[in-house]
Amino acid sequence: MSEAKSVTVLRENVWTSNPIFMQVLGICSALAVTNLLINTVIMTLGVTLVTGFSSLTVSLLKKLIPRKVRMIIQTLIIAFYVIIVDLVLRAYMPDVSKNLGPYVGLIITNCIIMGRAEAFAQSNGPFISFWDGITSGLGYMGVLLLVAVVRELLGFGTLLGYQIMPPTFLPWTIMVMAPSAFFILAIIIWIGKSIQMRQGKGATA
Amino acid sequence: MNAAPAIAPLTLLFASILTSNILLANFLGMCSFIAISKDMNSSNGLGMAVTVVLVLTAGVNWVVLHFILIPLGLEFLQYIVFIMIIAAVVQILEMVLDRVSQSLYMALGIFLPLITVNCAVLGVVLFMQIRNYTFIQSIVFGLGSGLGWWLAIMLLAAMRRKIDKAPVPAGLQGPGITMITIGMMAMAFIGFSGMLKVQ
Amino acid sequence: MDRQGTIYTMIFSFIVTFAFVFLLSLTNQATVGMVKLNQETTRQGAILAAMGIAHAGPQEVLEKFKSIRTEQKGGVTLYTTTRNGETIYAAEFAGSGLWSTIRGVVGVNSDVTRILGLEIISQGETPGLGGRIDEQWFKDQFTDEKVVNGQIQVDMHNAGAPDTSHDNGQVDGITGATITSTSVGRIVNDELETLRSILGGKS
Secondary structure, eight states, X not given: OOHHHHHHHHHIIIIITOTTTTTOOSOHHHHTTTTSHHHHHHHHHHHHHHHHHHHHHHHHHTTTSOGGGHHHHHHHHHHHHHXXXXXXXXXXXXXXXXXXXXXXXXXGGOHHHHHHXXXXXXXXXXXXXXXXXXXXXXXHHHHHHHHHHHHHHHHHSEETTEEOSOTTOOOOGGGGSHHHHHHHHHHHHHHHHHHHHHTTOOOOO | OOSOOOOOHHHHHHIIIXXXXXXXTTOOSHHHHHHHTXXXXXXXXXXXXXXXXXXXXXXXXXXXXXXXXXXXXXXXXXXXXXXXXXXXXXXXXXXXXXXXXXXXXXXXXXXXXXXXXXXXXHHHHHHHHXXXXXHHHHHHHHHHHHHHHXXXXXXXXXXXXXXXXXXXXXXXXXXXXXXXXXXXXHHHHHGGGGGOOOO | OOTTSHHHHXXXXXXXXXXXXXXXXXXXXXXXXXXXXXXXXHHHHHHHHHTTOOOOHHHHHHHHHTTOEEEEETTXXXXXXXXXXXXXEEEEEEEEOSSSEEEEEEEEETTSSEEEEEEEEEOOOOTTTGGGGGSHHHHHTTTTEEOBTTBOEXXXXXXXXXXXXXXXXXXXXXXXXXXXXXXXXXXXXXXXXXXXXXXXXXX
């Protein structure tokens, strides 16, 4: 794995082509849990690991997978890692597992994972594919953590369960409900895109 | 969770369309939603297709879950089984659509197979499993969620036609303003929550 | 063998599926014990919490639960122990929320005039809205709450901030989650009714 290439991949996945604000991909499964930071942390960590290992596995098997069943096998691989994450959570972090509920299973349908497998892992070596998967996950994680920090801080006054806001703080109920996630995401997209446009990276909608 | 909740099918239908809309309240089904809501006809077609898929997969997956997975103690495989069944249903729908309505098939293009990875579809199946719905409840839930998604995508497509002509700041164009629109729609739908009474 | 041919495709798919399913079964076997233990500790922890018995961590839950007596009365499983010389009871309840079955435990004193505590074991209500019935502030409202006229009232007008008085027989619901909040009230009141008929408390 050459140094230059891995840095490029990192920069691309976390900033230039950040899956969320540049491509608006894969938000489904995680937006719902952004009302609490701890849930978001675990969820995005899960997505990052699944993306990394799925890309790794697809890259390792890419010469063996017949074209006709490519999507199905990729889905199978992704589902496999998601089930592992789910089983591990149920056993060792039951409270978080309960909070995340069905959203862990929904990692399977996260467009990012399939996207990276198709776009990168199918034509690159195993280690760089793993790295690509992990960095895509990081880009994804960064944005969602930001949303979660705002939502938990203003909606509950806490962060990771610890009271941050003074007791006189009246929580913003909107932050607990669905619409706030959309609005905050819109603002993050706005800021991200504006910065990129100013830097001349010329990304259009 | 052993007993199924005693929610009446009609209530469930309206609740899943309005008060707990699969997209506006549960955040599921966004990817294709954002991309295809640019065009009203494709939105209509996709909404219909998603509804059909949802009803079918809710039914089939319920049967498989209760008659195969649970009796054999294979619940841990449910994610794989569910997604495979969804893929199969979508594949069959594609073939039927190709024969029945070529124009719709062409218009939907890549988005038809993408229904397979539409979080809303798998999401509805997983919710059905977690909430332990009966067969009728599952079908109704699938129908309601599909109709709700269809409604949401039609509304968004209609609004985008107007927004595309409005002076939106550069950084906000495209995904940004779409998110804000969806957020406002979500807020509007919350207004429905007083509407339903259970028993 | 032709990598794109049908036979290879079938063999490959079969082997890959088999391999993954096998690995998953192993993982499942390895974790199934812990999962069951977690479920049991959650249940027992809820019963302890509803009776106002503090516990920290799964080990303590198992320890302390040993001192709880279980008895069957009128078709209901009652958990009982003595606290400060008084006999206290707890029973599991289950009822319909908006989306799902809400299961939990309610603890009461011997004549069902005070709720000692409420715990939720499982619910599938809307996350962020109805799902908040599982939050500490909501459940704390029920701790040592007086039962007025045999019922607990769920007040939706002040919803959002917890009702701090424990003598008014009222708790505040969750903003935006009317049906779930009132369902909890209804389920708890039904359970109080049942407990009264079994324990012979005054209405």
